[in-house]
Amino acid sequence: MRVLSIIAKEQLRLTEAPVPEPGPGQVRIRVAYVGICGSDLHYYFDGGIEGAPVREPLTPGHELSATVDLDPSGTWTAGTPVTVHPATLGTPIPALADKPHLWPNGAYLGSARTMPHTQGPPRTTCSTLLASVSSNARSSGMSGTTMPSQRPAAATRRA
Numbered sequence: 001m002r003v004l005s006i007i008a009k010e011q012l013r014l015t016e017a018p019v020p021e022p023g024p025g026q027v028r029i030r031v032a033y034v035g036i037c038g039s040d041l042h043y044y045f046d047g048g049i050e051g052a053p054v055r056e057p058l059t060p061g062h063e064l065s066a067t068v069d070l071d072p073s074g075t076w077t078a079g080t081p082v083t084v085h086p087a088t089l090g091t092p093i094p095a096l097a098d099k100p101h102l103w104p105n106g107a108y109l110g111s112a113r114t115m116p117h118t119q120g121p122p123r124t125t126c127s128t129l130l131a132s133v134s135s136n137a138r139s140s141g142m143s144g145t146t147m148p149s150q151r152p153a154a155a156t157r158r159a
């Protein structure tokens with residue numbers, strides 16, 4: 001499959017990569033749409049965002065919808081529409097139990113704030129099912145979490 005990366009200010013690179021296999025608790029999804037966010041534009045036009053320059057190839061994108069491509073558990077049939085939550089939760093803080101988006105060391109898809117960078121979604125990617133992630137458990141894997149949805153969000157079609 002093809003993977004598009006930002007390698008520097010206004011410089012893109014298209015490479016080939018193997019189709020990923022889902023890990024434990026994950027499904028493989030086919031991306032349908034990805035929104036283009038302000039941070040994506042900064043990564044491309046400025047070579048980074050404040051305090052987070054692109055230091056290695058970065059696949060942008062974090063607002064996406066997709067369909068299930070492969071669920072090894074057999075729970076979700078191929079073609080089930082899903083929405084991807086782009087955050088990987090950080091270290092739980094008991095006082096912030098109801099605000100997991102504020103936990104330290106979290107990450108977002110398509111972000112150069114982490115090193116190695118947290119890659120955005122190529123056309124086919126693997127994601128942890130939200131239903132299998134407890135609210136105070138640290139999620140793992142290369143992507144955010146996926147939840148079934150009724151219809152894809154309106155966004156820009158990813159080439």
Ligand SMILES: [Zn+2]
Pocket residue numbers: 037038039062063
């Ligand atoms: Zn955004």
